[in-house]
Amino acid sequence: MSDPxxxxxVVDAAARLPRSFYVxxxxxxxxxxxxxxxxxxxxxxxxVETEAYxxxxxxxxxxxxxxxxxxxxxxxxxxxxxxxxxxGMHYCLNIVAEPEGVAGCVLIRAVEPTRDMAGTALPSDxxxxxxxxxxxxxxxxGVDLTRGPITLHDPPDRxxxxxxxxxxxxxxxxxxxxxxxxxxxxxxVSREPRR
Numbered sequence: 001m002s003d004p005x006x007x008x009x010v011v012d013a014a015a016r017l018p019r020s021f022y023v024x025x026x027x028x029x030x031x032x033x034x035x036x037x038x039x040x041x042x043x044x045x046x047x048v049e050t051e052a053y054x055x056x057x058x059x060x061x062x063x064x065x066x067x068x069x070x071x072x073x074x075x076x077x078x079x080x081x082x083x084x085x086x087x088g089m090h091y092c093l094n095i096v097a098e099p100e101g102v103a104g105c106v107l108i109r110a111v112e113p114t115r116d117m118a119g120t121a122l123p124s125d126x127x128x129x130x131x132x133x134x135x136x137x138x139x140x141x142g143v144d145l146t147r148g149p150i151t152l153h154d155p156p157d158r159x160x161x162x163x164x165x166x167x168x169x170x171x172x173x174x175x176x177x178x179x180x181x182x183x184x185x186x187x188x189v190s191r192e193p194r195r
Contacts (some may be wrong), residue, residue, distance in 0.1 A: 015154040019146050022078035022097050026052045026104035029097040031181050033106060034163060037153045040134045045111035046155065049182040049189050051168045055103030059173035063103035073142045074103045081150060083141045090128025093136050095145065112188045126190045
């Protein structure tokens with residue numbers, strides 16, 4: 001279904017992902033977010049690349065050292081946004097997974113723009129680029145993704161795709177773990193995996 005005036009898919013509020021989607025293993029949430037639609041305001045995009053961060057047992061995770069003022073949301077209820085600033089200029093959006101009290105989150109690494117994002121002329125093949133394109137900043141830290149203003153949805157039309165798996169990108173610790181998931185062949189994926 002599409003909106004003929006805007007020429008873009010209509011994302012039904014009833015298809016919004018419920019809390020139960022996020023109350024699962026981080027790796028499962030990371031894989032299952034591929035193909036889902038992220039919406040903020042009038043802009044929406046399809047998630048095409050994610051990375052799983054496994055909490056206190058993952059040296060690359062922000063939560064590896066336990067709960068701090070910065071990471072408290074990661075230990076809280078699932079389905080909330082963990083947003084942080086990297087390199088002093090890029091915001092990164094993570095989705096909190098696992099039951100409350102268990103740390104785990106999924107970095108959204110890349111999205112495929114929809115027609116309503118195309119007018120921004122901003123690339124979305126990287127975590128800092130996609131938050132800029134969607135207008136996501138530190139003010140969205142902790143927002144409940146089941147309520148908004150950022151929401152995630154099942155796509156209006158499901159499409160078949162193959163999932164690629166590789167090590168995560170741009171980290172020095174636990175860099176060998178195969179915790180990056182992406183839609184194979186999608187041109188908006190941030191980087192081809194190392195061979």
